[in-house]
Amino acid sequence: xxxxxxxxxxxxxxxxxxxxxxxxxxxxxxxxxxxxxxxxxxxxxxxxxxxxxxxxxxxxxxxxxxxxxxxxxxxxxxxxxxxxxxxxxxxxxxxxxxxxxxxxxxxxxxxxxxxxxxxxxxxxxxxxxxxxxxxxxxxxxxxxxxxxxxxxxxxxxxxxxxxxxxxxxxxxxxxxxxxxxxxxxxxxxxxxxxxxxxxxxxxxxxxxxxxxxxxxxxxxxxxxxxxxxxxxxxxxxxxxxxxxxxxxxxxxxxxxxxxxxxxxxxxxxxxxxxxx
Amino acid sequence: xxxxxxxxxxxxxxxxxxxxxxxxxxxxxxxxxxxxxxxxxxxxxxxxxxxxxxxxxxxxxxxxxxxxxxxxxxxxxxxxxxxxxxxxxxxxxxxxxxxxxxxxxxxxxxxxxxxxxxxxxxxxxxxxxxxxxxxxxxxxxxxxxxxxxxxxxxxxxxxxxxxxxxxxxxxxxxxxxxxxxxxxxxxxxxxxxxxxxxxxxxxxxxxxxxxxxxxxxxxxxxxxxxxxxxxxxxxxxxxxxxxxxxxxxxxxxxxxxxxxxxxxxxxxxxxxxxxxxxxxxxxxxxxxxxxxxxxxxxxxxxxxxxxxxxxxxxxxxxxxxxxxxxxxxxxx
Numbered sequence: 001x002x003x004x005x006x007x008x009x010x011x012x013x014x015x016x017x018x019x020x021x022x023x024x025x026x027x028x029x030x031x032x033x034x035x036x037x038x039x040x041x042x043x044x045x046x047x048x049x050x051x052x053x054x055x056x057x058x059x060x061x062x063x064x065x066x067x068x069x070x071x072x073x074x075x076x077x078x079x080x081x082x083x084x085x086x087x088x089x090x091x092x093x094x095x096x097x098x099x100x101x102x103x104x105x106x107x108x109x110x111x112x113x114x115x116x117x118x119x120x121x122x123x124x125x126x127x128x129x130x131x132x133x134x135x136x137x138x139x140x141x142x143x144x145x146x147x148x149x150x151x152x153x154x155x156x157x158x159x160x161x162x163x164x165x166x167x168x169x170x171x172x173x174x175x176x177x178x179x180x181x182x183x184x185x186x187x188x189x190x191x192x193x194x195x196x197x198x199x200x201x202x203x204x205x206x207x208x209x210x211x212x213x214x215x216x217x218x219x220x221x222x223x224x225x226x227x228x229x230x231x232x233x234x235x236x237x238x239x240x241x242x243x244x245x246x247x248x249x250x251x252x253x254x255x256x257x258x259x260x261x262x263x264x265x266x267x268x269x270x271x272x273x274x275x276x
Numbered sequence: 277x278x279x280x281x282x283x284x285x286x287x288x289x290x291x292x293x294x295x296x297x298x299x300x301x302x303x304x305x306x307x308x309x310x311x312x313x314x315x316x317x318x319x320x321x322x323x324x325x326x327x328x329x330x331x332x333x334x335x336x337x338x339x340x341x342x343x344x345x346x347x348x349x350x351x352x353x354x355x356x357x358x359x360x361x362x363x364x365x366x367x368x369x370x371x372x373x374x375x376x377x378x379x380x381x382x383x384x385x386x387x388x389x390x391x392x393x394x395x396x397x398x399x400x401x402x403x404x405x406x407x408x409x410x411x412x413x414x415x416x417x418x419x420x421x422x423x424x425x426x427x428x429x430x431x432x433x434x435x436x437x438x439x440x441x442x443x444x445x446x447x448x449x450x451x452x453x454x455x456x457x458x459x460x461x462x463x464x465x466x467x468x469x470x471x472x473x474x475x476x477x478x479x480x481x482x483x484x485x486x487x488x489x490x491x492x493x494x495x496x497x498x499x500x501x502x503x504x505x506x507x508x509x510x511x512x513x514x515x516x517x518x519x520x521x522x523x524x525x526x527x528x529x530x531x532x533x534x535x536x537x538x539x540x541x542x543x544x545x546x547x548x549x550x551x552x553x554x555x556x557x558x559x560x561x562x563x564x565x566x567x568x569x570x571x572x573x574x575x576x577x578x579x580x581x582x583x584x585x586x587x588x589x590x591x592x593x594x595x596x597x598x599x600x601x602x603x604x605x606x607x608x
Contacts, residue, residue: 173361175348177375
């Protein structure tokens with residue numbers, strides 16, 4: 001029997017849901033509003049909610065001081081590149097873990113995940129020195145590489161979870177039908193896992209896009225992505241809240257739009273396996 | 277050609293030995309059924325032949341050639357799975373064409389073969405559908421279509437009908453038998469249903485705990501079961517067994533009588549009993565009779581008999597059809 005929910009309960013939950021959503025959204029909303037205020041208004045002791053003197057000058061100032069498009073292109077290359085590279089490595093890895101597991105497969109998966117539990121700063125010195133010696137500092141391919149490596153455990157885990165849902169019979173049927181391993185993966189496994197691969201791709205693009213620690217540490221002017229772009233507005237000449245907000249808005253806008261249009265896919269991806 | 281030879285095949289999963297030691301010789305063009313209770317190793321044996329599992333030791337030969345270590349794709353066998361295992365992202369046409377594409381056949385030839393298979397299996401009007409838009413029986417036909425287009429050396433069926441309803445199962449059983457007569461290709465068919473085994477097979481392999489209990493024609497198995505296990509497994513309803521003094525009278529450790537080999541009387545006979553349940557099928561009536569001191573017997577009588585719960589009946593086994601077994605369960 002379906003549970004009966006009273007009108008009061010429904011209204012209560014709706015209000016609560018809106019309150020939580022607004023609370024989570026408020027920093028983004030505040031950034032959005034501040035980006036269109038003058039610097040004076042942004043730091044006024046009596047804060048205003050809506051911009052009193054609506055202005056776009058923060059955006060032009062930001063673009064004048066630092067090349068937004070160069071950083072945006074770096075962000076795209078690093079986030080998409082590292083995700084694709086990660087998928088190329090992770091698909092065969094997840095295939096073998098899901099369909100040809102050994103006694104140690106679970107341990108390997110846990111070990112991979114455990115690397116994500118370590119604070120990044122713990123390996124800062126060795127990675128920095130390796131990057132310096134390999135001349136990868138402040139290069140887009142160097143940054144793509146480190147982004148691939150730090151997100152690889154998540155990519156493998158997500159794909160592993162998706163692949164586990166695919167009946168092994170179907171892959172065996174492909175083998176019986178004369179498919180070699182390569183054809184089995186490209187003609188059968190990957191097309192069947194497209195929804196899962198798409199969610200993994202999206203999530204990792206977002207993670208790589210938002211990554212700040214390694215980006216700021218390993219790049220300066222040339223290979224900086226949008227996170228480095230934002231941070232460049234936060235320090236030396238004092239805090240310019242309105243410009244910082246404009247820069248932040250420019251940096252998060254593309255990924256916010258991507259997330260908005262693909263939210264169905266993302267939610268499915270993040271809850272996959274939780275409910276059948 | 278498609279003769280299949282197993283020589284001392286052994287399969288263990290870690291410590292657990294699934295198949296201790298099996299040797300079999302399957303002739304080209306034969307329809308062989310592996311039958312046995314769940315967990316007897318029949319599917320594992322089929323998967324060993326398919327190459328989907330590796331043997332622990334022993335040799336598998338196809339047409340005399342050692343294929344023990346060959347990949348499934350290299351063995352030239354086709355398999356129909358219990359779950360159908362169709363490619364959900366492909367149309368029926370692409371499903372059937374898949375093995376031909378893998379074999380890199382020219383497109384014109386692929387089209388010709390797919391159309392032929394579709395006509396043979398009445399799938400013509402479904403070719404552009406996805407598997408999820410098909411019924412169970414249609415899906416099974418697509419799976420068979422996918423198997424026949426590549427003209428394999430042998431077909432392997434892994435309980436292909438167990439997901440279908442009873443009526444459809446009978447139909448598909450006939451279709452597969454007809455297909456075998458038409459193609460004359462070796463077929464190995466795994467089932468736990470002894471009726472399927474009896475009706476379809478040229479020869480039956482009865483498996484129990486990974487061992488071959490008997491390998492012979494359906495009637496051989498029915499008439500001359502090698503041991504008590506086969507006697508009990510083949511035939512429906514099951515054979516009735518009697519141990520103790522009654523068996524000793526026949527110089528055996530135990531004796532077996534099939535339900536259809538009793539003479540039934542309401543007045544006199546060898547064993548007296550009371551009807552517990554009468555199952556009327558129309559053509560036959562199965563009586564479950566509680567005998568005095570010998571246990572519950574199943575008796576097959578003609579459909580016109582109208583017994584009911586509590587009726588007293590006398591059972592006399594046909595003396596020429598009493599099966600005798602020694603202490604180890606082997607037929608005497």
